[in-house]
Amino acid sequence: MIPRTEGSGTSGTVLVAPSILSADFAALGDAVRAVERYADLIHVDVMDGHFVPNLTVGPPVVKSLVSHTRLAIECHLMIDNPLDMMPAFFEVGASRCIVHVEAGGVELAVEQARRAGKGIGAAINPETPAAALAGIVDIVDLVLVMTVHPGFGGQAFMVEMLPKLAEVGEMACAAGRHRGREVLVEVDGGIAAGTAEACVRAGAGVLVAGSAVFHGSVSPGVAVRQLRKAAARA
Numbered sequence: 001m002i003p004r005t006e007g008s009g010t011s012g013t014v015l016v017a018p019s020i021l022s023a024d025f026a027a028l029g030d031a032v033r034a035v036e037r038y039a040d041l042i043h044v045d046v047m048d049g050h051f052v053p054n055l056t057v058g059p060p061v062v063k064s065l066v067s068h069t070r071l072a073i074e075c076h077l078m079i080d081n082p083l084d085m086m087p088a089f090f091e092v093g094a095s096r097c098i099v100h101v102e103a104g105g106v107e108l109a110v111e112q113a114r115r116a117g118k119g120i121g122a123a124i125n126p127e128t129p130a131a132a133l134a135g136i137v138d139i140v141d142l143v144l145v146m147t148v149h150p151g152f153g154g155q156a157f158m159v160e161m162l163p164k165l166a167e168v169g170e171m172a173c174a175a176g177r178h179r180g181r182e183v184l185v186e187v188d189g190g191i192a193a194g195t196a197e198a199c200v201r202a203g204a205g206v207l208v209a210g211s212a213v214f215h216g217s218v219s220p221g222v223a224v225r226q227l228r229k230a231a232a233r234a
Contacts, residue, residue: 014231015040015206016224017074019188020065021056021153022210028061029068031214038224041072043188043208045153046089048079051103052151059088066093074098076123076188076208078150083108090116098123098144098186101132110139121186125150126158130167137175137183142206143168147199148189154211157190162202169203192216193226200234207231 018039023031032042042065047056065073072095079085082099086109089097096119099109106122113120121142124132126149137143145165148155165187172183187204192212199207213223 013205014200014228014234015184016227016231017041017043017186017206017208018213018220018224019043019045019153019208019210020214021045022214024214025057028065031220032065032069032071034220035213035224036069036071038221038228039071040206041074041095042069043210044073044075044094045210046075046077046079046085047151048081050080051100052078054151059085059092062089062094063092072096074119074121076144077103079103083112086112087116090118095119096121096141098142100125100150101136102128106136107139121184123188124168126161130164130171133168133171137168137171138178140183142184142186143172144186144188144208145204146189147187147191147195150189154215155190157192157195159195159198161189162198165199165202165204172203191227193223193230196227196230197234200231 018035047054049055074096075089075094076098086097098121100123119141122136122140123144125146147158147161169185172185176182184205186206187199188208191207191209213220216223
């Protein structure tokens with residue numbers, strides 16, 4: 001669950017999750033406040049320099065962000081040891097963690113999140129087929145399809161991922177019907193007003209956007225509204 005967000009995630013509602021990876025790290029509180037009126041949740045990319053070739057933030061930063069926003073914060077754990085680190089992110093206020101199938105241990109991560117009363121998602125990299133989510137999609141709250149190679153912001157959207165996104169969307173719909181509760185489909189990587197519509201048509205219900213929000217030619221708030229308009233066209 002993501003109790004602090006006002007976005008419902010119900011069928012037909014597309015949520016927008018600005019990624020602070022592209023924000024000014026010296027002023028993260030200001031960045032979050034700039035999108036708070038328009039976004040549904042905040043996406044935090046956690047990188048360890050091993051699972052992906054970059055380092056970002058840890059639990060202390062998330063703890064600070066929680067005090068600056070009413071929105072839920074989801075942590076995308078691009079790390080080798082998600083089972084070791086996930087409790088710390090929950091303890092400081094993360095509402096949901098997303099772990100990678102490639103890192104292993106998703107079932108254990110689900111158990112850990114359920115015990116904590118928190119949300120849990122599973123992500124797959126561009127080279128990982130949708131079939132890797134078989135069985136997993138039935139036990140998580142969200143599945144995340146990467147449309148760039150994880151590790152760095154500002155990459156170009158990989159249009160060849162759209163068929164896989166559609167396949168994952170079908171899997172999530174089937175799982176949701178079976179469980180009687182929606183399984184969200186999130187997409188992350190190169191998401192902007194020009195790519196959001198195609199992603200929503202393919203089945204995405206949550207749009208993660210970093211560079212388009214914080215590095216664009218318009219203010220972050222306007223950029224989020226543009227993403228919403230693009231999603232509505234789908």
